[in-house]
Amino acid sequence: MPVDSTQPTRERRALPRYAGGEISAYVRRKGSFGRLSVEIVDFNRHGAAIQLHQPLPAEQVVYLTLRHGMTQLERIIGVVHNCVNVASGFRCGIRFRTQSDQQFDRLMIEGQLAELEARLSGTDAADAG
Numbered sequence: 001m002p003v004d005s006t007q008p009t010r011e012r013r014a015l016p017r018y019a020g021g022e023i024s025a026y027v028r029r030k031g032s033f034g035r036l037s038v039e040i041v042d043f044n045r046h047g048a049a050i051q052l053h054q055p056l057p058a059e060q061v062v063y064l065t066l067r068h069g070m071t072q073l074e075r076i077i078g079v080v081h082n083c084v085n086v087a088s089g090f091r092c093g094i095r096f097r098t099q100s101d102q103q104f105d106r107l108m109i110e111g112q113l114a115e116l117e118a119r120l121s122g123t124d125a126a127d128a129g
Helices: 106-121
Strands: 024-029 036-044 047-052 061-068 071-086 089-096
Touching: 024 047, 036 106, 047 071, 061 089, 061 106, 071 106
Parallel strands: none
Antiparallel strands: 024 036, 024 061, 036 047, 047 089, 061 071, 071 089
Protein backbone atom coordinates (compact mmCIF):
# COMPACT_ATOMS: atom_id res chain seq x y z
CA MET A 1 0.00 0.00 0.00
CA PRO A 2 1.52 3.40 -0.97
CA VAL A 3 2.39 5.85 1.77
CA ASP A 4 0.45 9.11 1.63
CA SER A 5 3.00 11.70 2.72
CA THR A 6 0.34 14.44 2.91
CA GLN A 7 -1.39 12.89 5.91
CA PRO A 8 -0.06 13.60 9.44
CA THR A 9 1.50 10.55 11.05
CA ARG A 10 1.89 9.56 14.65
CA GLU A 11 5.48 9.89 15.88
CA ARG A 12 6.94 6.39 16.26
CA ARG A 13 10.40 7.30 17.48
CA ALA A 14 11.34 6.86 21.12
CA LEU A 15 14.13 9.45 20.81
CA PRO A 16 13.63 12.94 19.38
CA ARG A 17 15.17 14.03 16.10
CA TYR A 18 16.42 17.54 15.45
CA ALA A 19 16.19 19.73 12.37
CA GLY A 20 19.13 18.91 10.12
CA GLY A 21 19.19 21.96 7.87
CA GLU A 22 22.60 23.02 9.20
CA ILE A 23 24.18 19.70 8.17
CA SER A 24 25.54 19.19 4.67
CA ALA A 25 25.66 15.57 3.61
CA TYR A 26 26.53 13.04 0.94
CA VAL A 27 25.40 9.45 0.60
CA ARG A 28 27.06 6.64 -1.32
CA ARG A 29 25.46 3.26 -1.98
CA LYS A 30 27.48 0.17 -1.16
CA GLY A 31 29.26 -1.00 -4.30
CA SER A 32 29.06 2.42 -5.95
CA PHE A 33 31.84 4.94 -6.48
CA GLY A 34 29.55 7.92 -7.01
CA ARG A 35 27.97 9.91 -4.23
CA LEU A 36 24.83 12.01 -4.03
CA SER A 37 24.36 15.30 -2.25
CA VAL A 38 21.37 14.95 0.09
CA GLU A 39 19.41 17.20 2.40
CA ILE A 40 19.25 16.13 6.05
CA VAL A 41 15.62 16.65 7.10
CA ASP A 42 16.10 15.54 10.70
CA PHE A 43 18.80 13.82 12.73
CA ASN A 44 19.75 12.11 15.95
CA ARG A 45 22.71 9.93 16.86
CA HIS A 46 20.86 6.79 15.71
CA GLY A 47 19.66 7.91 12.30
CA ALA A 48 18.46 10.58 9.94
CA ALA A 49 15.77 11.37 7.42
CA ILE A 50 17.28 12.44 4.12
CA GLN A 51 15.76 13.97 1.04
CA LEU A 52 17.16 13.35 -2.44
CA HIS A 53 16.10 13.23 -6.09
CA GLN A 54 16.17 9.45 -6.58
CA PRO A 55 14.90 6.59 -4.42
CA LEU A 56 17.08 4.23 -2.43
CA PRO A 57 15.85 0.66 -1.97
CA ALA A 58 14.91 -0.51 1.52
CA GLU A 59 17.66 -2.46 3.29
CA GLN A 60 20.33 -0.89 1.03
CA VAL A 61 23.63 -0.34 2.86
CA VAL A 62 24.83 3.25 2.47
CA TYR A 63 27.81 5.29 3.61
CA LEU A 64 27.21 8.85 4.76
CA THR A 65 29.43 11.88 5.09
CA LEU A 66 28.10 14.62 7.38
CA ARG A 67 29.51 18.11 7.81
CA HIS A 68 28.42 20.60 10.45
CA GLY A 69 30.58 23.67 10.98
CA MET A 70 34.20 22.53 11.23
CA THR A 71 33.23 18.92 12.06
CA GLN A 72 33.15 16.28 9.33
CA LEU A 73 32.11 12.67 9.92
CA GLU A 74 32.97 10.26 7.13
CA ARG A 75 31.98 6.74 6.14
CA ILE A 76 29.13 6.34 8.62
CA ILE A 77 27.46 3.04 7.84
CA GLY A 78 23.69 3.18 7.54
CA VAL A 79 20.82 1.10 6.22
CA VAL A 80 17.82 2.48 4.35
CA HIS A 81 14.77 1.76 6.51
CA ASN A 82 12.18 3.24 4.15
CA CYS A 83 11.91 5.59 1.20
CA VAL A 84 8.77 7.44 0.11
CA ASN A 85 7.94 9.70 -2.80
CA VAL A 86 7.29 13.29 -1.68
CA ALA A 87 6.54 16.43 -3.69
CA SER A 88 10.21 17.46 -3.91
CA GLY A 89 11.80 14.04 -4.50
CA PHE A 90 12.24 11.12 -2.13
CA ARG A 91 12.48 11.06 1.64
CA CYS A 92 14.41 8.10 3.06
CA GLY A 93 14.86 7.02 6.65
CA ILE A 94 18.41 5.91 7.43
CA ARG A 95 19.39 3.94 10.51
CA PHE A 96 23.03 4.30 11.43
CA ARG A 97 24.78 0.94 11.93
CA THR A 98 27.81 2.04 13.93
CA GLN A 99 27.94 -1.35 15.65
CA SER A 100 28.63 -3.05 12.32
CA ASP A 101 31.93 -4.90 12.05
CA GLN A 102 32.52 -2.82 8.92
CA GLN A 103 32.32 0.51 10.79
CA PHE A 104 35.81 1.99 10.98
CA ASP A 105 36.65 3.90 14.20
CA ARG A 106 33.35 2.85 15.80
CA LEU A 107 33.80 4.61 19.15
CA MET A 108 35.02 7.82 17.55
CA ILE A 109 32.05 7.90 15.13
CA GLU A 110 29.55 7.20 17.93
CA GLY A 111 31.08 10.00 20.01
CA GLN A 112 30.97 12.43 17.09
CA LEU A 113 27.33 11.54 16.35
CA ALA A 114 26.45 12.18 20.01
CA GLU A 115 28.29 15.53 19.94
CA LEU A 116 26.49 16.57 16.77
CA GLU A 117 23.14 15.60 18.28
CA ALA A 118 23.97 17.63 21.40
CA ARG A 119 24.88 20.68 19.30
CA LEU A 120 21.65 20.47 17.32
CA SER A 121 19.57 19.99 20.47
CA GLY A 122 21.31 22.80 22.36
CA THR A 123 22.50 20.52 25.17
CA ASP A 124 25.96 19.76 26.54
CA ALA A 125 27.73 16.86 24.77
CA ALA A 126 28.41 15.27 28.18
CA ASP A 127 24.63 15.04 28.69
CA ALA A 128 24.21 13.33 25.30
CA GLY A 129 26.22 10.20 26.17
